[in-house]
Amino acid sequence: MKASIGKSPGLAVVSVGKRRDSHTFIRIKLKACDEVGIATLIEELPENCTEHQLLNVVSGFNENPLVHGIIVQLPLPQHLDEEKIIDSVSPEKDVDGFHPLNMGNLAMRGREPLFIPCASKGCIELLLRSGVEIMGKKVAVIGRSKIVGLPTSLLLQRHHATVSTVHAFTTNPEKITREADIVVSDVGIPNIVRGNWLKPGAFVIDMGTNRIKDPSSRNGYRVTGDVCFKEATKVVSAITPVPGGIGPITISMLLSNTLDSAKRAFIFP
Amino acid sequence: MKASIGKSPGLAVVSVGKRRDSHTFIRIKLKACDEVGIATLIEELPENCTEHQLLNVVSGFNENPLVHGIIVQLPLPQHLDEEKIIDSVSPEKDVDGFHPLNMGNLAMRGREPLFIPCASKGCIELLLRSGVEIMGKKVAVIGRSKIVGLPTSLLLQRHHATVSTVHAFTTNPEKITREADIVVSDVGIPNIVRGNWLKPGAFVIDMGTNRIKDPSSRNGYRVTGDVCFKEATKVVSAITPVPGGIGPITISMLLSNTLDSAKRAFIFP
Structure with missing residues (x-):
């Protein structure tokens, strides 16, 4: 994509706290992106961050035209409302496919979700x-x-x-x-x-x-x-x-979802 | 509700064309609303109406504070995009529970859809x-x-x-x-x-x-x-x-969904 149209897909990863398994997963995802030419942005928030701070970060990525996919690494610390955070990710950038709108469209035959988990x-x-x-x-x-x-x-x-x-x-x-x-x-x-x-x-x-x-x-x-x-x-x-x-196939699908999203954004900006 | 707070729940029904079974269903729904004191508005569009006309009617009901539930009677004539029409109903007034956001929240455990079909x-x-x-x-x-x-x-x-x-x-x-x-x-x-x-x-x-x-x-x-x-x-x-x-239980649930919606609207206007 970079070679043909001079633009790259972009994936933003939001992580909260220091869970070791979450950081392992994130590292694997970032490495895979790097290998195929997907630009990555990472925002690491402290364990005790507020919901407001986290929503602000997601909102910034929702608005950012260089970002085509947003991952909020789960699970979140207990004081954060996971449902509210997932709902705040733009369905057009929800490369994890966890937004209820995408899940509803996955459930309903004849419809096409923008992303499948x-x-x-x-x-x-x-x-x-x-x-x-x-x-x-x-x-x-x-x-x-x-x-x-x-x-x-x-x-x-x-x-x-x-x-x-x-x-x-x-x-x-x-x-x-x-x-x-x-x-x-x-x-x-x-x-x-x-x-x-x-x-x-x-x-x-x-x-x-x-x-x-x-x-x-x-x-x-x-x-x-x-x-x-x-x-x-x-x-x-x-x-x-x-x-x-x-596991590795799941990572490939994340790359595929991000690429699909970038294509949609570049074709219908 | 009318007696206690002086307000009534309102249900809007949109029908397109002259399918006999659809009109029977609508008549049953309107009669049931009448019996329990739910106000009804009905908009009947001709078989050959445009998508734009239909979307305008739904949009009007979405905005109307007297309307707490909106039903678009299905099936629609083939030239109309059913998915687009269902998506245009405000999830807060989707008493049929057919909006993908409500369906997604129904599918996802731990979440509460605003309406269940x-x-x-x-x-x-x-x-x-x-x-x-x-x-x-x-x-x-x-x-x-x-x-x-x-x-x-x-x-x-x-x-x-x-x-x-x-x-x-x-x-x-x-x-x-x-x-x-x-x-x-x-x-x-x-x-x-x-x-x-x-x-x-x-x-x-x-x-x-x-x-x-x-x-x-x-x-x-x-x-x-x-x-x-x-x-x-x-x-x-x-x-x-x-x-x-x-059948009759389904009608009761429609009344129940409409009442729930009105309560939410009156409590959190």
Whole structure:
């Protein structure tokens, strides 16, 4: 884009506080942007910043024509109203796809959201590129978080899967999961999905990112998914590993969303 | 409300063209408003009206402080962009709950939409008042229309049901439906849900409104649901009839949404 029209897409990242995992995620995102030529702006606010300060930062990025995408790194400290902050991001720059207007347009068939949440978009991309048919397939989505489980269910339904959502109140989650041709897990509990939860030949996307203690590791922990990988590999036709599976694809989708947004801005300024 | 604060809630209805079923629905809504003291305004546009004319009417109602709810009766004639018209209704007056912002907030747990679509809200009301536990129950929602199936799925999930959506591309819809404790149907095909699709003791809500020819009837047709009522009654613990089941409750929910909106307007003008 820089070479052809002399302009670059721009991504703004807002971070509050010093959570180590959040800073790791941000570093990965910034590095990826750098590699593909997306300009980045980062605003780091202290843990005890006020809602007003944070809203002001978002508002500044909303107005800034060099910024095509805005990420407010979640989770925010408890004293900040996450809902209000997310609603303050312009839907036209909401590259995370978390604004309710974009989520509503994702839910409603026949409409096109401006942005689809990155992990969910990555999940579909992975299925399509792996030649997995989605239409008519039974899918179990385990977990219903606003940022992964929910939009993934909605997106799979747009692709005409028959989706069942499994959550903490589901009786016999293993039974529903065992009937699914495609299983997507985003629970946040290590190894909750066992081998006997899975249908032979199923396609499994593990969205979990869980830290478990591991004294043998340099950091004292290692990252694992929701699915018991060792058991699953004996049953399923394919499974994404954690780490290294859906994570990098999610980052690619963030770059893709930012590029799409920049194209829209340059074509219809 | 009139007696206590001297003010009435107001509902505006916009209708385009002369579809007989639409006019029947509107007449029922206006009559119900009249009975409970909700003031009504109706604007009837000709079949061939322009999008600009329709948008102007909606915009007028958005601005009018006497109007607390706006309904644009669907479906609209093909030359009008339904999405654009729905988006033009102020989310604060969207008593149908069809605006993507309200739909997004319905989908996202922890958030509160200003309005929940009336048929879906009626469905939950019916379950709760009938003492049917929703949490943890397996629910099959057959059909995924934007105005009934989708919001009903989303709302049931908010109530912690384990929801499976069944649609035209679902293989073995009868199998999934047969496993459900609660079945909600909104397909628009008479008698598609047969007795052997249903689990013994299930609770069935039939949202279908289908006209079938009936020479013995005064109009030459009669209205029937999606579920084969005669077969279902032998299997299930309860089923809503069509007509007379979910329809009147849906109208009540419209009145309730309009009243809620008026209260918000009078308390925070």
